[in-house]
Amino acid sequence: MKKHIMRIMSRDDWKTKARFIKGRIDAFSRIFKSRKYEAPDDLFFAIEDLPLMGKEYWFLHFCTPGSRQQAILTFGRALDDVKVNRTNVNTRTKRAFDMLLSGIDCASVCWLYCEKKGKIVAIDSGVNLTLEGGAGKKMLKATGKTGTASIIGKYPHYHVQLKKGNKILLNAKVKPTNAGNPFEIIHMLNPPVLRGLGAEMVNYYFDFEGKIGGKNTSGRAYLQKVVAAMPLAPWNWVRIYFKSGASLDFFAAKTLEGSQQGIRVACVCFLEYKGKRIKLGCPRLESWLEGKERRWLLHAKGLYLALSSYAMHGFVMRSKTKFCYDEFLVEVKDFAAKINGKEITIDDVGAGCGIVEDAYGYLF
Known part of the structure; x- marks a missing residue:
């Protein structure tokens, strides 16, 4: 009798979990149906309530052709607990409203190469990522133990800064480019094999002027935001x-x-x-x-x-x-x-x- 009851309870538990999983997957499609992301900043400056297998990350790349000056900034998180290098990241305990007030916990790796000092790692740890601003300029700011990074502005002009301690390693003003597309929004929803899963991303292609490693420079910038359930x-x-x-x-x-x-x-x-x-x-x-x-x-x-x-x-x-x-x-x-x-x-x-x-x- 006990075994029979346990089998029934297990079957009910399985059905409950199955309904939960389906609901979280359906929530992914609802994110895009409700938000629509009509402007590129709507996706870039957003913190999502992630569904099952949900992930979101920001990626910024600055490059000076003709030299070795480059800088890369990355911030990312997943719904489930993830360890990135030495950093444990857990955001599932926060509700969407709480995330807007206190920010989200992310893993972050920000590093650069300058010709005088070589490779410099500013951040390789957990950070608190906050979103500020309203209808005008918005700001994403990542604060970690060893450094901070910030992106502030409104399409198509942004100011990006990376610090290690109090030292500014990257200070870049991003502006529209005359070479190629300015941005693109890519939809990868409902692939044939995994219905209900997919991703949405925005890619910015810009020029920039500023300093990398304290040296005046200019070049090309690539900014990306991805939100995915896959x-x-x-x-x-x-x-x-x-x-x-x-x-x-x-x-x-x-x-x-x-x-x-x-x-x-x-x-x-x-x-x-x-x-x-x-x-x-x-x-x-x-x-x-x-x-x-x-x-x-x-x-x-x-x-x-x-x-x-x-x-x-x-x-x-x-x-x-x-x-x-x-x-x-x-x-x-x-x-x-x-x-x-x-x-x-x-x-x-x-x-x-x-x-x-x-x-x-x-x-x-």
Whole structure:
């Protein structure tokens, strides 16, 4: 009799949990139906009440083509407990209203490379992320034990600052670019295999002026906000800026681990050159060590891009499963592309630098 009652209770518990899971998944679609994100700032300056498997993160990249000056700022969280490097992050105990008042707990990694001092890590820890402002300028501010980072403004002008202690490591004024698209909002909702899951993101493509590591500089900036309800799975991403204003973007999602052996399930690559976005098919990214340097080669018929890395910082995320995410700062060693029968070389686009992301493992 007791066993029978236990089976009935277990079945009821299972049904309750199933209804809860379905409700949280449905909540993800409702986020986008209710919010609509009509303007890019509506998504970028927002803190979401995350559904099941929910994640959100902000990513900012500053690059000076023709030099090694680069800076990367990342803040992120998930609904479930996650350990990022040495930081434990848990936000599920906070309600949406509480998050707006007191901020959210995030993991953050902010680092840069300056030619005089090399690699500097400003933040690699937990931070409190707050959102301030109203209809006008808004501000996201991340406060950690070793440093602070802030983004303030209204599309299309922002001021971004990164401090380690009281020392300003990045001070950048972001403005509209004359090269390529200013921004894009990407919807990846209800994929065929995992109905109800997906992601929404906004990508800003800007120019900037300011200082990296105390040195006056100017260049290109990429700001991104992603909110998703889906597992993190392996990918490679390459973003290169050239001195002429041209840029190259490559993304490949993979099903198996390993930067070279992964079976790709999605791939996109394009070159922005003289105001036009030119698709480059689905090239292959290869990587190897040459001495202490990691080399990268992105190639296909009509495309050759050789890269050499000079700095790297990694993330290890643990939550029942393990996900690794490595950021490599790279410079262009050689480039050639054939577009409509015309060859474009590094002499046409100028010196280049940027980032390669190598992500592997899974995080549900």
